[in-house]
Amino acid sequence: MIWMVNVSGSPTLPPIGCRDPAGTLVTCSWQVRLLEALVPDAKDPKSAKNGYTIPVILILLVIFLNNRYTSLMNPDPVRCALSERFGWIALDFVNTVVITRSGPVDAFRTVDLLVSWMDLADPPGWPDLKPKGLTARRILHAEAVRLRVAIDALLCAAAARERMTASIGDTLGRPLRWVRTQNRIVGDSPSALTLECERERLHPAGALGPIAEDAVRLVASVSATRLRRCRADDCLRWFADTSKGGRRSWCSMATCGNRAKAARFRARHEGAVDAT
Numbered sequence: 001m002i003w004m005v006n007v008s009g010s011p012t013l014p015p016i017g018c019r020d021p022a023g024t025l026v027t028c029s030w031q032v033r034l035l036e037a038l039v040p041d042a043k044d045p046k047s048a049k050n051g052y053t054i055p056v057i058l059i060l061l062v063i064f065l066n067n068r069y070t071s072l073m074n075p076d077p078v079r080c081a082l083s084e085r086f087g088w089i090a091l092d093f094v095n096t097v098v099i100t101r102s103g104p105v106d107a108f109r110t111v112d113l114l115v116s117w118m119d120l121a122d123p124p125g126w127p128d129l130k131p132k133g134l135t136a137r138r139i140l141h142a143e144a145v146r147l148r149v150a151i152d153a154l155l156c157a158a159a160a161r162e163r164m165t166a167s168i169g170d171t172l173g174r175p176l177r178w179v180r181t182q183n184r185i186v187g188d189s190p191s192a193l194t195l196e197c198e199r200e201r202l203h204p205a206g207a208l209g210p211i212a213e214d215a216v217r218l219v220a221s222v223s224a225t226r227l228r229r230c231r232a233d234d235c236l237r238w239f240a241d242t243s244k245g246g247r248r249s250w251c252s253m254a255t256c257g258n259r260a261k262a263a264r265f266r267a268r269h270e271g272a273v274d275a276t
């Protein structure tokens with residue numbers, strides 16, 4: 001339900017409610033009841049009076065604050081997952097379960113979320129490899145979830161300097177066969193020649209090929225001692241530590257790092273209070 005209120009001299013107000021991660025307008029019943037109580041003729045723009053200006057402003061303020069609260073409590077999984085990039089598309093891909101204030105959110109929870117994530121993350125070749133049609137996208141979704149598990153297991157094995165199991169190798173190797181890659185020479189000046197990579201999709205989940213490739217390059221080129229899972233107990237994210245000292249502990253200072261800092265401060269403060 002969309003309510004429009006027109007106060008004399010002011011522009012038409014926007015729809016009341018908030019948008020969920022899928023973009024659907026959600027109108028809270030209490031907002032509608034409050035609006036009915038304070039602006040009985042809100043449905044009829046012609047009958048709104050100047051005397052309603054203050055209540056309407058108050059209502060809008062309450063709605064704004066409520067929407068902010070709702071968006072904090074129901075974060076967009078795709079934007080949460082991509083608020084931090086990890087320098088490797090394979091790490092961005094495996095780090096798609098994020099701990100938020102309202103609990104863990106999964107950017108691959110649905111087919112649409114996965115496609116939104118791919119649109120925003122833009123892995124190599126995505127515009128050419130993006131599958132068309134719901135059936136193809138469902139296949140991509142099922143295979144993406146499977147590949148994410150395999151990359152996580154690969155990183156665990158690499159960090160622990162253990163051998164990779166055959167099933168991990170198989171799951172990682174399949175997407176490589178779903179895309180045909182060809183390099184093309186671009187330019188005519190020998191000193192300025194570049195290679196342009198062209199990819200052709202041979203399977204609905206062909207877009208996962210470059211991500212699997214990136215995962216293999218990651219574990220082959222980054223030292224096992226620099227490949228780490230975030231130290232926070234409830235966080236599953238991986239990162240490649242490129243800091244000078246190599247002592248990075250958190251996937252992100254904005255989330256896990258800050259939470260740990262706040263916890264240390266609370267512990268110190270409580271310790272000081274107990275001592276007095």
Ligand SMILES: [Zn+2]
Nearest residue numbers: 230235251256
């Ligand atoms: Zn973390």
